[in-house]
Amino acid sequence: MRNNRSSRNQGRWNASGIDEMFCNVCGRRRLIHTALTDTNPGRRFLSCPNSGCNHFTWIDPLMCDQVVQIIPGLLKNLNKMEAQLKRKTGRERKLWICLVLSWLVVGIWFEL
């Protein structure tokens, strides 16, 4: 399954020299992206921001089949765990609010 999502990063990358940062076709400064596809998970690439150019170069070498199979599963588990954590954090906040309100009610009850 191919997924066209990618994260955008204009960070400092000069492993191959500054010439690599500029497009060989149109001369514009290329952007570093990280592929989030199932076939190239986490693999970085340079692409030209000029939509008519579409010049594209991989930064990272090709990954072995085992890594390509393992990383998507790890990313899915990570996303699932982050969603669970978010739900549990929201539930914990509600429980704290209930606890504080119950203390207030008990405090008011004993004051009267």
Ligand SMILES: [Zn+2]
């Ligand atoms: Zn270009």
